[in-house]
Amino acid sequence: MNNSLAVVVLASGVVYGTPLLFGALGELLAERSGVLNLGVEGMMLVGAVMGFWTVQRLHAGTGLSLAAAVGVAAVAGAAMAAIHAFLVVTLRASQIVSGLALTIFAGAAGLSSYLGNDLNLADNPAAHQFNPVFPASMQNWPIVGPIVFGQNVLVYASWLCVVLVALYLTRTRLGLNVRAVGESPAAADAMGINVARYRYAHTLVGGAFAGVAGATFTLAITPQWVSGITGGAGWIAIALVIFAFWRPELCLVGAYFFGALQALAPELQARNIQLGPTILWSNALPYVMTIVVLVFVSASGARRRLGAPAALGVPYVREER
Amino acid sequence: MLATPTVGGPAFHPRGRFQIERRLRQPRWLTVAVPAGSLVFAFFASGIVLLATGHDPLSGYRQLVDAAFVNTGAIGQTLVSATPLAFTGLAAAAAFRMRLFNIGGEGQLYMGAITAAAAGLYFGGSGGPSAFAITAMVVGGCAGGAAWALIPGLLRAFFKTNEIITSLMLNYVAGYVLTYLVFNTESYWRQTTGFNASVFPTSKQLPPSADWPAAVIHVQGGIALPLGAGLALLAAAVLWVLYRRTRFGFEVQVLGDSPRAAQYAGMRTRRKILAVMGISGALAGLGGASQVGDFSHSLDADPNGLQKQYYGYAGIVVAALGRYNPFAVVLVAFLIGGLQNAGNTLQGADFPSGLVGVIQGLILFSALGGELLVRYRVRFARRPEVVAVEPA
Numbered sequence: 001m002n003n004s005l006a007v008v009v010l011a012s013g014v015v016y017g018t019p020l021l022f023g024a025l026g027e028l029l030a031e032r033s034g035v036l037n038l039g040v041e042g043m044m045l046v047g048a049v050m051g052f053w054t055v056q057r058l059h060a061g062t063g064l065s066l067a068a069a070v071g072v073a074a075v076a077g078a079a080m081a082a083i084h085a086f087l088v089v090t091l092r093a094s095q096i097v098s099g100l101a102l103t104i105f106a107g108a109a110g111l112s113s114y115l116g117n118d119l120n121l122a123d124n125p126a127a128h129q130f131n132p133v134f135p136a137s138m139q140n141w142p143i144v145g146p147i148v149f150g151q152n153v154l155v156y157a158s159w160l161c162v163v164l165v166a167l168y169l170t171r172t173r174l175g176l177n178v179r180a181v182g183e184s185p186a187a188a189d190a191m192g193i194n195v196a197r198y199r200y201a202h203t204l205v206g207g208a209f210a211g212v213a214g215a216t217f218t219l220a221i222t223p224q225w226v227s228g229i230t231g232g233a234g235w236i237a238i239a240l241v242i243f244a245f246w247r248p249e250l251c252l253v254g255a256y257f258f259g260a261l262q263a264l265a266p267e268l269q270a271r272n273i274q275l276g277p278t279i280l281w282s283n284a285l286p287y288v289m290t291i292v293v294l295v296f297v298s299a300s301g302a303r304r305r306l307g308a309p310a311a312l313g314v315p316y317v318r319e320e321r
Numbered sequence: 322m323l324a325t326p327t328v329g330g331p332a333f334h335p336r337g338r339f340q341i342e343r344r345l346r347q348p349r350w351l352t353v354a355v356p357a358g359s360l361v362f363a364f365f366a367s368g369i370v371l372l373a374t375g376h377d378p379l380s381g382y383r384q385l386v387d388a389a390f391v392n393t394g395a396i397g398q399t400l401v402s403a404t405p406l407a408f409t410g411l412a413a414a415a416a417f418r419m420r421l422f423n424i425g426g427e428g429q430l431y432m433g434a435i436t437a438a439a440a441g442l443y444f445g446g447s448g449g450p451s452a453f454a455i456t457a458m459v460v461g462g463c464a465g466g467a468a469w470a471l472i473p474g475l476l477r478a479f480f481k482t483n484e485i486i487t488s489l490m491l492n493y494v495a496g497y498v499l500t501y502l503v504f505n506t507e508s509y510w511r512q513t514t515g516f517n518a519s520v521f522p523t524s525k526q527l528p529p530s531a532d533w534p535a536a537v538i539h540v541q542g543g544i545a546l547p548l549g550a551g552l553a554l555l556a557a558a559v560l561w562v563l564y565r566r567t568r569f570g571f572e573v574q575v576l577g578d579s580p581r582a583a584q585y586a587g588m589r590t591r592r593k594i595l596a597v598m599g600i601s602g603a604l605a606g607l608g609g610a611s612q613v614g615d616f617s618h619s620l621d622a623d624p625n626g627l628q629k630q631y632y633g634y635a636g637i638v639v640a641a642l643g644r645y646n647p648f649a650v651v652l653v654a655f656l657i658g659g660l661q662n663a664g665n666t667l668q669g670a671d672f673p674s675g676l677v678g679v680i681q682g683l684i685l686f687s688a689l690g691g692e693l694l695v696r697y698r699v700r701f702a703r704r705p706e707v708v709a710v711e712p713a
Contacts, residue, residue: 038485042682083686092341092697093689096422096485100637101689105682109631111370114675118374227675232493239486280501287490291476294487299480 002146005271009263010256011146014155015221017259019044019213019230021158023237024244024251025165026209030081031241032169033202034182034311035088036095039102040210041234043080045112047073047211052218052225053119055128062128069128070154070215077211078204080106085203089196092315108228116225126223130154152220154212161209165248178202182309185316195316210234232287233262239290243297245307261286341697351695356642356649359687360656366687367680381672388666389659397544398666401616402630403658405430407553407651408608409636411560412466414645416601417637418564419577423598425473425488426605427633428495429466433606434627435499436465438510438527438613438620445531454531458610459552466606467599469495474598478591484598496628503622510620524619533614549611553654556604557647563600564647573597605633631678635661638681642688657681 002008023040030037037043051073055065084102087093106112116122130152132139139150169175180188181198189195217229236258244250265282268275275281368378389399409426416423423429440461445454472491476482502508504522512518512525533548564570576583576593584590612627613620621627639657643649664677693699 087686087689091690091693093692097637097641097685097689100422100424101682101685104634104638104678104685107678107682109629109634110675110678110682112675114370114673114679115374117673117675232490235486235489239490242483242486277501277506279505280497284494284497287493290490291482291487295476295480295482298476298482 002140002142005267005273007143007146009260009267011150012263012267013256013260014147014151015259016262017255017257018155018158019216019221019233020237020240020258021251021255022161022209022213022216023234024240024255025158025161025248026077026206026213027238027241028206028244028246028248028251029165029178029202029209030206031312032182032246032309033178033199034185034309034314034316035085035199035203035206036099036313037081037084037102037203037206038096038099038238039080039084039106039234040213040237041108041230041232042103042106042110042112043077043207043210044214044217044230044234044237045108045228046080046106046115047077047214048218048229049112049115049119049121049214049225050076050211051215052121052126053115055126055219056121056124065128066130066219069219070212073211073215074208075211077207077209077214079207081203081207081210082200084207085200088315089199089203092317095313095315103234113227116227121225122227124224126219128219129223130220154216154220159252162248162252169248179309182311185311185314186318189316189318199316210237213237236286236290239294242308243293246309247307258286258289261289340701341693341699344696344698347695352644355691355695356644356653356688359642359684359691362687362691363680363683366683367676370679371676376671384667384672385660385663388663393542394544395659395662396541399655399659399662400544400547400550401658402661402665403655404547404549404553404611404615405608405630405632406635406639406658406661407550407654408556408611409605409632410639410643410650410654410657411553411556411636411647412601412605412608413636413640414643414647414650415560415564415604416597417640418645419573419593419597421477421577421594421597421601422485423470423473423488423601424485424637425470425491425602425633426608426636427631428488428492429469429602429605430609430612430633431492431495431499431627432469433462433466433609434612434620435502435510435609436606437462437610438524441527441531441613442509442525445528449530451530451532451534454528455533455548455614458531458533458614459607462606462608462610462613463603464606466609467603470598470602470605471595474595474602477598478594492633496624499620499622499628500624503620510622524622527613527618531614532618533611535615547611547615549608549615552607552611553651556607557651560600560604560647569593569596605636608632630661635681638685638688641685644688657684 023044027037027040051069054069054072058065058068080102084098087098088095104110132150133153134149139145177193178198181193181195185195214230218225240251240254243254268278268282371378371381388395390396409430412426437458440457441454444457469491473484473487476487477484503511503524507513510524512523517523535545535547538544538546572588573593576588576590635657639653640650643653660680661677668674
């Protein structure tokens with residue numbers, strides 16, 4: 001039963017969905033403060049390469065190495081986000097173009113690839129990787145075993161992050177302030193909230209999440225470094241925030257849906273299941289479905305009623321209303 | 322801790338500070354000085370990346386300039402990279418001018434290459450004149466790119482779907498289609514007979530009458546000026562006339578600068594979105610046609626070939642640095658083409674691949690930061706009251 005296609009795809013859907021979830025949570029925090037960051041793909045890749053570099057070069061035990069790697073990945077992601085924050089918050093540049101610049105700078109043809117080549121990271125498997133937490137007996141339980149108990153610690157950490165982000169945004173003073181900054185920066189400013197500081201902080205935290213998302217690829221999903229290993233996951237994460245109406249708990253659902261779509265292609269190929277041009281449609285499926293879901297969300301007009309921060313993408317300048 | 326709030330309103334600062342205020346008029350010299358300054362700054366910042374990773378930036382840059390423009394045959398090779406960049410740059414410029422962020426130039430270029438290769442294979446082998454086959458490829462490439470761009474265009478026009486994400490997602494889809502056609506199926510584009518084809522999936526060679534001609538300039542051991550480069554210049558001229566001298570172009574610019582004002586004035590938003598996405602996609606598709614006709618002479622479906630050049634994404638850098646002016650875009654394409662060519666030629670320990678993207682990203686960052694200097698003036702003021710009033 002645990003080997004049936006549905007269970008395997010759902011279980012690896014959780015695996016593939018985890019970086020989407022981390023990336024989407026980070027982007028959600030930045031967007032809730034009014035900063036659209038299209039550089040998620042680039043930040044993820046730099047996090048992926050730096051996290052991988054850490055486990056390869058740090059000669060320490062598995063636990064310490066992996067913890068350090070996640071930390072380094074988060075810092076690397078945040079450092080990338082800092083460039084974006086400086087340009088859009090301080091210099092008031094176009095958020096769209098700056099985010100694209102970040103993806104070009106850091107992405108598959110940029111810094112991540114440069115670092116991967118310069119640090120000679122390709123062609124070696126990771127020295128340490130994240131493994132399932134629970135004992136094999138629990139992983140063999142029907143259905144819930146592989147899906148719920150067969151996961152690594154990053155998956156459970158992502159669940160915790162969903163709860164924390166949701167509580168932060170709805171139940172804390174800081175979280176309410178962030179939402180004020182994203183909805184009406186002028187009103188927030190009048191309340192004495194430092195708009196620029198909030199936007200910087202949340203863009204940086206968003207970058208840190210993206211960095212961890214990248215490390216999930218190189219330390220858990222496919223423990224190795226390949227240039228462009230994320231394959232557009234950063235962009236799907238950005239789309240996820242829209243599908244989730246800027247709500248963390250819905251990001252979780254969306255992430256696993258798209259994770260399962262990504263898991264389908266390798267699984268169909270492994271089982272040699274042929275349905276027409278399988279290799280073509282199964283690889284393209286996550287990207288096509290992103291478009292389809294996006295069309296449904298935008299056509300229904302739900303986006304305007306639910307969620308989109310009113311000041312998203314708009315630079316805040318005190319004297320220019 | 323994080324932001325030093327130097328950019329707040331001038332009237333609220335107790336002490337003298339650097340202040341940023343909107344310019345009422347944008348001096349013309351700045352529109353040239355800022356892109357030039359951006360290039361210099363980007364190379365300076367890339368030098369820091371090189372230094373930090375233990376490379377010598379000066380020798381690296383000398384090699385780069387030599388490989389891009391100085392060595393024998395360098396300029397010819399630079400034109401090979403610059404030609405597709407001119408098309409993708411024009412494609413991005415055409416759309417971005419309306420704030421329509423078509424970042425699907427990459428996929429539209431693949432689609433143009435696919436349709437142009439089909440046209441070349443079909444009409445080139447029919448025994449007709451070469452000009453007929455080449456025209457068919459140009460039309461085919463434009464049509465393929467435009468059709469692919471119209472998908473996000475239609476979705477944006479009728480469902481208000483964000484074109485950034487949809488056009489980007491289609492790049493991945495186009496990449497899979499391109500690879501699939503030659504590597505996973507016996508399509509029209511794939512060579513199915515002969516020894517090589519039985520060993521490894523190969524693309525069909527275009528018949529000679531479908532090869533695009535090139536004008537040879539006798540310097541540097543002969544520089545081949547590909548037909549595509551000429552077409553890019555022609556496309557730039559057409560685009561310039563369209564955007565600067567026609568009602569259509571005027572309306573596109575108004576829609577870009579102030580969608581509300583445009584709607585009140587009764588401009589047709591949907592039609593413009595479709596038209597602009599179509600034009601943008603056609604330009605990128607023409608770049609794909611030129612790839613096939615000028616350079617590869619077959620459909621380059623290898624995931625490590627055309628798809629690793631990232632011409633579509635680099636086109637965004639080209640367009641931004643050219644400040645969306647078509648002629649400036651072609652000029653910038655030549656410079657960035659030199660960079661890309663040097664990256665391909667020098668790839669190795671001294672010049673790790675990825676450096677080109679780093680420099681391109683930094684160029685885009687600095688061009689973007691430089692925009693600030695065009696739109697705003699930065700000055701140091703001791704007493705805020707003085708600067709609150711802008712001289713008219």
